[in-house]
Structures are given as structure tokens and as C-alpha cells.
């Protein structure tokens with residue numbers, strides 16, 4: 001039984017719209033891998049946007065600059081659908097491999113590409129590598145970001161990131177996890193590393209439903225990461241549809257953007 005005064009569980013459906021930039025960042029620029037990225041922009045994104053519209057859910061899309069330059073119409077379709085845009089690098093580069101100047105340039109170019117394509121200025125960031133360099137936290141402050149969603153020190157709770165001397169940063173973290181990411185389950189890769197992927201979608205649904213129970217038990221945050229080129233496949237869209245039904249049927253949750261979740265946290269303080 002849900003007590004009427006119990007705070008709602010917040011569900012953030014997030015989509016990393018990497019398209020071709022994922023394969024470019026892996027150095028795999030021949031036609032076949034690049035076409036996997038194009039699939040996300042030509043097929044996957046449309047299926048996801050249609051599902052979100054049917055379900056009246058607002059989501060957060062993390063978009064690299066390269067995706068915005070190649071597919072500005074899709075970026076505008078996301079914005080027109082009422083969804084939030086987050087920063088996700090310029091060409092999906094890993095911050096840990098960049099100098100300060102290179103990383104600052106990637107932040108800046110990514111920002112410019114999102115603004116040029118859809119007139120948006122994101123306040124949230126997700127590292128393309130789900131990792132920070134020693135400069136990333138300072139750059140988030142320099143570029144006036146309010147929150148990040150790349151790190152893993154909690155599961156169902158937002159928390160504030162700290163600097164190396166434990167000083168508060170003012171940047172709120174919406175934690176991610178490999179358990180709540182479609183890529184480890186589904187993504188098949190021969191190289192640069194071998195990944196078996198191809199999980200039974202029903203297995204993934206069971207794991208995600210159990211994790212949602214955990215988030216709901218503490219009225220916490222359920223932050224799910226997906227990719228249009230992965231979850232855009234029909235069998236996996238069906239899993240997402242099933243998960244949305246389970247969450248809605250629980251009567252305990254609200255679907256929000258990442259910025260909404262951060263605003264709720266601030267309001268509850």
C-alpha cells in the first residue's frame with residue numbers, strides 16, 4: 001500500500017543519442033559500424049519518440065555535437081517533443097584521454113553544435129565514457145552546468161559531487177549503473193573489445209523491474225540509460241514499453257527529466 005503522503009519515485013528515462021559519433025570515437029569509421037550509428041538516427045530515435053509521445057513521458061537525451069551536426073532535424077524533433085537535452089561531448093570523446101585544452105574545446109564545440117541545431121543550452125552533462133578527467137568537474141562549473149549523470153557512488157539517491165579535497169562542488173549527480181544501461185546487455189561487438197550482447201529482452205525486463213522495486217521502496221530515483229541504436233530495435237522497444245507499464249501500474253512513480261529530478265531534490269531540502 002502506498003501512503004498518500006509518500007513522495008513519488010522519480011523515473012528518468014535517458015537516451016544517449018550517440019549515432020555515428022560512438023563509432024568514430026572507437027576509431028571504427030568504415031561503412032558497417034557507421035551505419036549502425038545511422039540506424040539509431042534514422043530508425044531508433046523515431047520509435048523512441050513515438051513511444052514517449054504515446055505514453056506522455058518527457059525524457060532526457062544526451063546528444064554529442066557530432067550527432068547535432070549530422071542530424072539537426074532529429075535534435076529539433078526531440079526538443080519539439082518537450083524533452084530535455086544534455087551535453088554528451090563533441091565527437092563522443094573520453095575525457096580521461098584529453099588534455100585540459102582539448103576537453104575544454106570539446107565542451108565548447110558540443111555546446112555550439114546543440115545551440116546551432118536547436119537553440120538549446122544544456123545544464124546537464126553525461127560523460128561519453130562515464131568517467132571524468134582531473135579537469136572535468138572544474139569544467140562543469142566553468143560552463144555553468146548544474147548536474148551530471150556519469151558516476152556511480154549511489155543507486156537510488158542523487159548526491160553532490162565533491163572535489164579532490166572533499167570540497168562541495170554544487171554539481172548534483174544522478175547516478176548511473178551498468179545494471180541500468182541497455183548497452184552491456186544488448187550491444188554486440190567484435191572489436192575493439194569483444195562483447196557478446198544479445199541478451200534475451202525478457203531477462204533485461206526482469207532485472208529492470210526488480211531495480212525499479214528497489215527505487216520505489218525508498219521513493220528514490222530510477223535512472224535508466226538507453227541508446228536509440230540499441231533500444232530502437234523492435235524487441236527492445238517492447239521491453240521499454242513493458243517497463244513503462246509496470247512503473248505506471250505501480251501508481252508510485254512520476255516520469256521526469258533529469259533537471260526536474262534535481263529541482264525536486266532542491267525543493268525537498
Ligand SMILES: [Zn+2]
Nearest residue numbers: 016018092128
Ligand atoms: Zn554515449
